[in-house]
Amino acid sequence: MNSAAHSPSSLIDLTHVQKSYDGKTLVIKDLNLSIAKGEFLTLLGASGSGKTTTLMMLAGFETPTRGEIRMAGKPIQNVPAHKRGMGMVFQNYALFPHMTVSENLAYPLKMRGLDRSTIETKVKRAIDMVQLHDMQLRRPSELSGGQQQRVALARAMVFEPQVILMDEPLGALDKNLREHMQYEIKQLHRSLGVTVVYVTHDQGEALTMSDRVAVFHQGDIAQIGAPTTLYEHPENAYVATFIGENNVLHGQLKGRQGEQVDVALNAGLNTRGVAVGALGATGQDIQLLIRPEKVRLCAIGPSSYQATLADRVYLGDHIRVHLKLSNGDTLIVKTANDQSINALRNGQPVGFTWNPEDARVFTAR
Ligand SMILES: Nc1ncnc2c1ncn2[C@@H]1O[C@H](COP(=O)(O)OP(=O)(O)OP(=O)(O)O)[C@@H](O)[C@H]1O
Ligand SMILES: [Mg+2]
Known part of the structure; x- marks a missing residue:
């Protein structure tokens, strides 16, 4: 270029x-x-x-x-x-x-x-x-x-x-x-x-x-x-936050598995994402970006993460769900407008997950 x-x-x-x-x-x-x-x-x-x-x-x-x-x-x-x-x-x-x-x-x-x-x-x-x-x-x-x-x-x-x-x-x-x-x-x-x-x-x-x-x-x-x-x-x-919407979660680099890296997020989650650019050594501060439409709500279980439901915003064809993570960070989830979401109450624990290939990990600025 x-x-x-x-x-x-x-x-x-x-x-x-x-x-x-x-x-x-x-x-x-x-x-x-x-x-x-x-x-x-x-x-x-x-x-x-x-x-x-x-x-x-x-x-x-x-x-x-x-x-x-x-x-x-x-x-x-x-x-x-x-x-x-x-x-x-x-x-x-x-x-x-x-x-x-x-x-x-x-x-x-x-x-x-x-x-x-x-x-x-x-x-x-x-x-x-x-x-x-x-x-x-x-x-x-x-x-x-x-x-x-x-x-x-x-x-x-x-x-x-x-x-x-x-x-x-x-x-x-x-x-x-x-x-x-x-x-x-x-x-x-x-x-x-x-x-x-x-x-x-x-x-x-x-x-x-x-x-x-x-x-x-x-x-x-x-x-x-x-x-x-x-x-x-x-x-x-x-670019990730300027084009479209992204959740930005901070944490530290834990290890590398080929294209993907293991990270420990400050919100208490141990997760994985695709490494973008040079990330430095283990312990390095990173930010993990995940788009709201790539986060899936699911039942709480051994393979899910957990947060509490903070709010829901009705947008006709979809619903924006605001989840509160353990450190107080908000995670926005964009999900289809269906009955199961409407049955939930604010403050209730909810499970969520994402595919590691949809999460992108950058060095923290
Ligand atoms: N004639 C000028 N004299 C001095 N500074 C200028 C002049 N024109 C632009 N600038 C400055 O140059 C920078 C870039 O301005 P520019 O007009 O190229 O931005 P832009 O991306 O088109 O922004 P916008 O979306 O607001 O139109 C700005 O900081 C602006 O204040
Ligand atoms: Mg202009």
């Missing part, structure tokens, strides 16, 4: 990119990232982790403090934004307020000196693409937020760029429209084969739309991979 080489399938390469706005703090620390042609890559991360900064450097609105950005193998640092041939959609769509929808869409084509009939054909196709037929003559102020975002999307695509950069383009939309637009963007990506770099802090959006997701954490990529890889095989505790 840290290789500086340009791989034949990559369209954009960032190598050892750093960015500081004030000359002191690095908001991007050492970014090494290759984006494949036709890929849908999402930059996902907490607020302030450096997503927009990275997109701005790709767009040409910010320059890296150090390092290099190449497109098709050629450095683009000195290529101004409007010559990079990238379509852009930002959260505050910035349509031209005095122009109609059609005029907004024609603008990037006029700028590129295309002839009138070509412009007409392309604008018509763009309008078809985002299904805004009846809105062509309206100005942005006469459109809903979602319609404006569709125009912004069409305008970013109308000149058939190789790359489209989108920074939280659906941020202002309600859930239904958001899901509809996610679907439309995905369809457009598939049908046009364009390379998309997408920024969001909504992990559901990132996981459903992307070929790969780069999880940003304090100016670094904590992990990059396919959505299933990030969910099933997080490489560090940050």
